[in-house]
Amino acid sequence: MSADLFDFVLGLGDDALIAAQRLGEWTSRAPEMEEDIALANIALDQLGAARLLLTYAGELEGAGRDEDALAYLRGDREFRNCLLVELPNGDFAVTMAKLFFLSAYQLPLYDALAGCGDERLAAIGAKARKESAYHLDHSSLWVRRLGDGTEESHRRMQEAVDQVWPYTHELFAADPAAPVDPAGLRAGFEATVEPVLTEATLTRPGDGFTPGGGRQGLHTEHLSFLLAEMQVLHRAHPGARW
Amino acid sequence: MYGNDFPAPDDASGGGLLGEVEAAEAALREAAARARRFGAPTPDADLDAYFADVIEADQKIEPRDWMPEAYRRTLIRQIAQHAHSEIIGMQPEGNWISRAPSLKRKAILLAKVQDEAGHGLYLYAAAETLGISRDELVDLLLSGRQKYSSIFNYPTLTWADVGVIGWLVDGAAIVNQVPLCRCSYGPYARAMIRVCKEESFHQRQGYEILHVLAHGTAEQKAMAQDAVDRWWYPSLAMFGPPDGDSTHSAQSMAWKIKRFSNDELRQRFVDMCVQQAEVLGLTLPDEDLRWNDERGAYDYTQPDYDELMQVIKGNGPCNRQRMEHRRRAHTDGAWVREAAAAYAAKREQQKEKVAA
Numbered sequence: 001m002s003a004d005l006f007d008f009v010l011g012l013g014d015d016a017l018i019a020a021q022r023l024g025e026w027t028s029r030a031p032e033m034e035e036d037i038a039l040a041n042i043a044l045d046q047l048g049a050a051r052l053l054l055t056y057a058g059e060l061e062g063a064g065r066d067e068d069a070l071a072y073l074r075g076d077r078e079f080r081n082c083l084l085v086e087l088p089n090g091d092f093a094v095t096m097a098k099l100f101f102l103s104a105y106q107l108p109l110y111d112a113l114a115g116c117g118d119e120r121l122a123a124i125g126a127k128a129r130k131e132s133a134y135h136l137d138h139s140s141l142w143v144r145r146l147g148d149g150t151e152e153s154h155r156r157m158q159e160a161v162d163q164v165w166p167y168t169h170e171l172f173a174a175d176p177a178a179p180v181d182p183a184g185l186r187a188g189f190e191a192t193v194e195p196v197l198t199e200a201t202l203t204r205p206g207d208g209f210t211p212g213g214g215r216q217g218l219h220t221e222h223l224s225f226l227l228a229e230m231q232v233l234h235r236a237h238p239g240a241r242w
Numbered sequence: 243m244y245g246n247d248f249p250a251p252d253d254a255s256g257g258g259l260l261g262e263v264e265a266a267e268a269a270l271r272e273a274a275a276r277a278r279r280f281g282a283p284t285p286d287a288d289l290d291a292y293f294a295d296v297i298e299a300d301q302k303i304e305p306r307d308w309m310p311e312a313y314r315r316t317l318i319r320q321i322a323q324h325a326h327s328e329i330i331g332m333q334p335e336g337n338w339i340s341r342a343p344s345l346k347r348k349a350i351l352l353a354k355v356q357d358e359a360g361h362g363l364y365l366y367a368a369a370e371t372l373g374i375s376r377d378e379l380v381d382l383l384l385s386g387r388q389k390y391s392s393i394f395n396y397p398t399l400t401w402a403d404v405g406v407i408g409w410l411v412d413g414a415a416i417v418n419q420v421p422l423c424r425c426s427y428g429p430y431a432r433a434m435i436r437v438c439k440e441e442s443f444h445q446r447q448g449y450e451i452l453h454v455l456a457h458g459t460a461e462q463k464a465m466a467q468d469a470v471d472r473w474w475y476p477s478l479a480m481f482g483p484p485d486g487d488s489t490h491s492a493q494s495m496a497w498k499i500k501r502f503s504n505d506e507l508r509q510r511f512v513d514m515c516v517q518q519a520e521v522l523g524l525t526l527p528d529e530d531l532r533w534n535d536e537r538g539a540y541d542y543t544q545p546d547y548d549e550l551m552q553v554i555k556g557n558g559p560c561n562r563q564r565m566e567h568r569r570r571a572h573t574d575g576a577w578v579r580e581a582a583a584a585y586a587a588k589r590e591q592q593k594e595k596v597a598a
Contacts, residue, residue: 017345024339024348027355028332028567031575033363036332040356044349051345068344092578148588149581156577233343233401240459242343242451 006060007080008178009121010070011215012109013053014081017071018223019102020046021230022089031092038138042099045131052124072234076224077217084167086214086223093153093160096142101164103135104192105171105185112180121179140196147200158202165205170212259420263438266423270431273302283308297498302428305371313497317427318372319388320499325365326383326390328358330564334398335407343401347451351404354444361437368429384569392550393480395558402455402462402469408448410470410477410515416441417511418481426498449518456523463523470519471527479545481508487547512542 023043030036054067065073084102089095110132113125146157174183197204213219234242283292289308296303303309336355342348366376382388393411398404419441422434455466482488482504494500502510512531519526534541552558 020348021340024352027336027339027352028329028359029571029574031571031578033329033359033366035575035578036359037356037363040352040359044352044356047345047349047352051349054345071345072343092575145585146578146581149585150577152577153581153584229340233341237343237459237461240343240462241454242347242458 002060002062004177005118005179006057007215008175009053009057009060011080011082013050013057013070014079015085015102015106016046016050016053018079018081018085018226019099020044020050021226022085022087022098023095025089026095039095042131042135042138045128045135049124049128049131052127056120056124068234072231076219076227079217079219079223079227080215081219081223082167082170082214083211083220084164084171086220086226087164087167088222090160090163091156092142093146093156094163096139096146097157097160097164099135100139100143100196101168101171101193103132103139104189105168105182107132107136107192108185108188109180109182112185116179118179136192143196143202144200147197147202154201157200161197161202162205166209166211169207169210170214173212173215175215259416260439260442262420263423263435263442266420266431267435269424270302270428270435273300276301297426300426300498302431303426304428312493313499314372316494316497316499317430318369318374320494321365321369321372321430321433322374322379322382322388323390325362325369325379326388327394328362328365329383330390330394330568332358332362333564333567334394334396334560335404337398338401338404341401342404350447354408354447357440357444361440364433364436368433371429380572384565384572386556386565389554390564391480392553392558393476394564395553395560396473396476397560399472400465400469402452402465403473405448405451405455405466406469406473408444408446409452409518410448410473411480412441412445412448413515414477414480414511416445417507417514421501421507422499424498424501430499449522452522452524466522467524470524474527475545475549478508478511478542479547479550481505481511483547483550484544509539512540516540 020043023039023046026036026039027043028036030039050071051067054070058065058067058070084098087094087098089098107129110125110129113121114129116122116125143157143161146153148154168189172182172186172189175181176183194204211220283289290310293303293307293309293313296307303313332355335351335358339348339351339355342351366379369379370376379388383390393414398407416438419434419438423431423438425431425434452466452470455462457463485491485503485505488504491500491503495503515526516531528543531540531542533539553561556562
């Protein structure tokens with residue numbers, strides 16, 4: 001059970017960490033100054049959740065790895081995040097599509113964890129769900145604005161949704177041993193997402209292409225580059241304190 | 243979360259700058275509580291004399307008050323330049339967010355750069371009280387007609403640069419800005435109080451980064467020293483040209499926008515840093531730095547003002563890169579801002595339809 005739980009917690013921690021890393025790339029590049037602040041805020045929330053989850057994962061493993069050992073000293077085949085979060089930021093529409101789908105998954109997940117039997121996960125879930133609710137609000141407002149804004153923004157938002165949608169399937173892969181089985185969250189996810197897409201005058205993509213493998217350490221080509229950048233300084237100074 | 247197991251700059255130097263910010267805040271409240279000695283000027287009053295009286299009495303000028311056009315222009319230029327500096331200043335530090343060497347440092351740095359965006363917004367809002375819009379100010383920055391602090395035209399080459407920017411650059415900014423908490427223009431003084439409090443927090447964090455590096459491996463210590471060597475003189479140059487060559491100083495002093503000369507502030511900064519460097523175990527790159535008993539201050543080598551003029555003219559190592567980055571963000575975001583405006587207009591129309 002403990003090894004399964006370790007994998008589960010590690011996966012959630014990696015989702016949050018890689019999402020934070022991608023969102024942090026927007027700093028000083030956002031379309032408006034208020035949005036720069038908002039994206040940094042969301043990145044900080046994700047990073048905060050990642051630190052709690054990775055610290056807990058390290059304790060479950062019992063091999064003396066702390067949050068930094070897990071973040072900085074694993075290779076890409078050892079990361080357990082979903083593919084969705086590692087996809088490049090693309091334009092602002094792609095970033096909002098990613099955040100919208102991610103938060104529509106994280107919110108019910110954290111919500112369910114808040115009521116689960118594992119005290120640590122319950123506490124993390126209770127804290128993180130409030131933040132996810134804000135992420136979902138923020139991203140769904142942008143999906144509506146861009147979808148129902150100008151002709152150009154509509155085109156870009158539809159392309160972004162089409163591009164990112166296939167990666168949502170992996171989020172709900174069954175994991176019956178986990179404290180919360182993600183398979184049970186799919187219906188709620190669709191109930192959240194579909195009305196927003198409709199209101200945004202966007203078309204829900206079909207379900208033919210369903211890439212996955214992140215939870216088993218099989219990633220896209222993008223993750224290795226992300227990790228190379230994230231880990232470069234830490235790895236250049238083995239054993240140093242920061 | 244931020245740790246406290248290191249000697250803080252304030253403790254080490256007895257600088258007490260945060261205390262000065264708090265005193266300025268108290269003075270501001272008192273000034274506001276004091277009944278204004280001056281009612282609104284009558285239509286035929288001598289406005290210049292009225293304005294001079296308000297300044298003389300250490301009352302604040304508020305947006306609704308009459309003010310000389312040159313005072314307004316000076317303030318717009320200064321506050322805008324300060325706002326632009328916050329926005330451009332996000333780049334050199336933002337450069338290390340993706341590579342921060344621990345998750346804790348990453349979180350602190352992200353929050354710091356986010357604070358700078360917040361300061362930028364806050365200062366643009368203060369400038370807007372003088373009758374100019376943020377969009378106009380952003381255009382002035384992007385077209386190169388307004389400047390930002392030259393210090394941000396230097397590159398951040400190693401992680402230690404992030405620490406040095408916190409310690410020296412934010413330190414110099416605080417020394418510059420603490421007197422502005424008593425500036426005669428109310429909205430700017432109030433903005434500065436808030437900004438200084440956060441900057442002093444940033445300075446502490448930068449100092450802590452350096453403290454850890456200076457007490458770390460030999461490579462880390464060398465990294466810290468190298469960063470101090472590169473940033474020391476550009477930080478001294480942040481106080482502007484020497485008093486004799488400063489074009490705006492005398493009038494700004496008379497208006498109580500500025501309260502100390504460039505050289506006075508530079509000296510204050512040097513005196514503060516010497517002891518902090520000793521605690522860090524790092525060397526300031528100035529062989530002629532020594533205590534002068536007679537002056538009760540440190541003698542030091544002046545920065546290269548020709549270099550400063552070159553950087554101001556656009557020839558620093560990163561001027562072009564910083565401007566290109568800002569212009570690209572602005573241009574790339576245009577379609578998003580247009581979409582937000584179009585969406586808001588549609589919602590407004592719908593509301594009107596419902597109301598009708």
